[in-house]
Amino acid sequence: MIIATNVSKKFGSLQALNNLSVTCNKGECIALIGPNGSGKTTFIKTILGMVVCDSGFITFNGNNINNNWQYRSGIGYMPQIGRYPENMTIGQVFDMMKDIRKASVVLPYDEDLIRNFNLNNLLNKRMRTLSGGTKQKVSAALAFMFNPDVLILDEPTAGLDPVSSEILKEKILLEKSKGKLILISSHILSELDDLVTQVIYMQDGALCFHKTIEQLQADTGENKLAKAIAQVMQQ
Amino acid sequence: MKKVIKYVIIDILRNKIMLGYTLFLFILSMSIFSLEDNAAKGLLGLLNIILIIVPLVSLIFSTIYVYNSAEFIELLVSQPLQRKTIWMSLFTGLASSMMLAFLAGAGIPVLIYQPDATGFMMILIGELLSVIFVAIALLAAVKTRDKAKGIGAAILLWLYFSLLFDGFILFLLFQFSDYPIEKIMVGVSMLNPIDLGRILILLKMDISAMMGYTGAIFKDFFGTGTGMSLSFLVLIVWIVLPLALSVRNFKRKDL
Numbered sequence: 001m002i003i004a005t006n007v008s009k010k011f012g013s014l015q016a017l018n019n020l021s022v023t024c025n026k027g028e029c030i031a032l033i034g035p036n037g038s039g040k041t042t043f044i045k046t047i048l049g050m051v052v053c054d055s056g057f058i059t060f061n062g063n064n065i066n067n068n069w070q071y072r073s074g075i076g077y078m079p080q081i082g083r084y085p086e087n088m089t090i091g092q093v094f095d096m097m098k099d100i101r102k103a104s105v106v107l108p109y110d111e112d113l114i115r116n117f118n119l120n121n122l123l124n125k126r127m128r129t130l131s132g133g134t135k136q137k138v139s140a141a142l143a144f145m146f147n148p149d150v151l152i153l154d155e156p157t158a159g160l161d162p163v164s165s166e167i168l169k170e171k172i173l174l175e176k177s178k179g180k181l182i183l184i185s186s187h188i189l190s191e192l193d194d195l196v197t198q199v200i201y202m203q204d205g206a207l208c209f210h211k212t213i214e215q216l217q218a219d220t221g222e223n224k225l226a227k228a229i230a231q232v233m234q235q
Numbered sequence: 236m237k238k239v240i241k242y243v244i245i246d247i248l249r250n251k252i253m254l255g256y257t258l259f260l261f262i263l264s265m266s267i268f269s270l271e272d273n274a275a276k277g278l279l280g281l282l283n284i285i286l287i288i289v290p291l292v293s294l295i296f297s298t299i300y301v302y303n304s305a306e307f308i309e310l311l312v313s314q315p316l317q318r319k320t321i322w323m324s325l326f327t328g329l330a331s332s333m334m335l336a337f338l339a340g341a342g343i344p345v346l347i348y349q350p351d352a353t354g355f356m357m358i359l360i361g362e363l364l365s366v367i368f369v370a371i372a373l374l375a376a377v378k379t380r381d382k383a384k385g386i387g388a389a390i391l392l393w394l395y396f397s398l399l400f401d402g403f404i405l406f407l408l409f410q411f412s413d414y415p416i417e418k419i420m421v422g423v424s425m426l427n428p429i430d431l432g433r434i435l436i437l438l439k440m441d442i443s444a445m446m447g448y449t450g451a452i453f454k455d456f457f458g459t460g461t462g463m464s465l466s467f468l469v470l471i472v473w474i475v476l477p478l479a480l481s482v483r484n485f486k487r488k489d490l
Contacts, residue, residue, distance in 0.1 A: 099238050
């Protein structure tokens with residue numbers, strides 16, 4: 001579904017992405033793992049077209065994403081740090097996004113997360129008054145709202161309380177069972193154990209390996225993802 | 236595109252600065268017209284103030300607005316929207332609210348006191364200058380990532396267009412006073428939309444006789460239909476060129 005071919009990106013002298021080639025298919029749930037500054041967020045942003053790569057290309061369903069924008073209607077994106085217009089209320093942000101995306105969406109809107117996070121009681125709160133965790137909840141609700149085929153979640157559980165984080169995990173599992181492609185970048189590996197089917201490990205903007213979880217377990221002899229990755233990092 | 240414009244305009248209209256700007260223009264124009272017993276004189280006084288204020292407010296407000304909308308832009312870019320659409324909506328929203336503010340603030344008093352060709356020319360130039368400086372502000376804002384630098388650049392641009400350029404013209408006039416540079420001056424005046432606007436309005440006021448030989452040359456050129464259409468064409472270029480450059484820059488920008 002998403003195929004990145006030799007993607008490179010430089011920010012000044014920093015090589016953020018270095019000849020990265022990755023293939024992601026429908027029905028997979030992929031963990032994007034790597035140390036801080038290894039280019040995970042940059043890779044996610046290049047898929048979304050927020051960062052334009054210097055060389056290489058990315059295709060989405062066989063179409064080059066360069067100068068293409070319709071493909072983003074099939075993506076739900078939850079940013080690492082959600083930034084929203086400060087003067088708008090939560091309700092207005094939801095309405096605006098519905099307004100912008102309604103042309104391409106499969107109705108009805110998926111409002112499970114709004115219900116489960118109890119965002120309905122906060123609809124009149126302005127974005128600038130929200131705590132970091134509540135903003136994360138809004139981001140998550142927006143990512144799932146339009147029934148996208150692909151979900152891209154950048155550190156989804158960072159800043160969420162344990163209950164909300166469990167609600168989000170349940171939701172991700174539900175969407176996974178519908179056969180969607182899910183990309184998760186996270187540092188909390190213990191949370192990914194029962195979610196992911198594949199692991200992409202990045203370092204310094206380059207791909208270290210892309211394996212299924214079974215293969216990783218077989219190669220390292222560890223059952224838990226956290227331990228397996230720790231063993232890889234030590235090598 | 237309409238949807239995004241709607242949200243931009245709602246956001247700008249909620250901004251109290253826009254209301255203040257309209258009120259300020261209105262009070263200013265009303266008081267100038269009621270101070271002078273001759274409406275034409277009042278128009279001349281208003282002209283000088285408007286040529287300073289309109290570019291300044293358009294430029295600074297638009298630059299700050301673009302920086303403050305960084306979150307909004309980032310949110311929209313990750314959605315199924317074309318980058319060009321986002322940027323053009325931002326431009327359309329800013330330009331139309333600036334035009335509306337000018338029309339309500341300065342346009343209404345001018346129409347009350349001086350509803351003739353000169354008054355209409357004044358309103359037209361004011362509207363065009365509002366849009367031109369929104370376009371220039373967008374270019375300044377997209378070129379610089381740093382907010383302080385971007386606003387600094389906008390202030391410098393304003394200084395250049397309203398003060399430094401005139402100094403440069405005076406310098407040229409004095410240095411080359413022995414040569415027949417009047418025709419060249421016509422060309423040079425095209426390089427500054429504020430000057431171009433001033434000349435167009437002054438010529439409509441029929442006081443070009445006071446500007447001496449240069450005024451005669453200007454009248455000869457700008458007074459004709461060709462000269463007039465050419466100057467408006469140049470003013471349009473002053474909108475289209477910065478806007479096109481800023482769209483090109485925004486398309487490649489990393490957010």
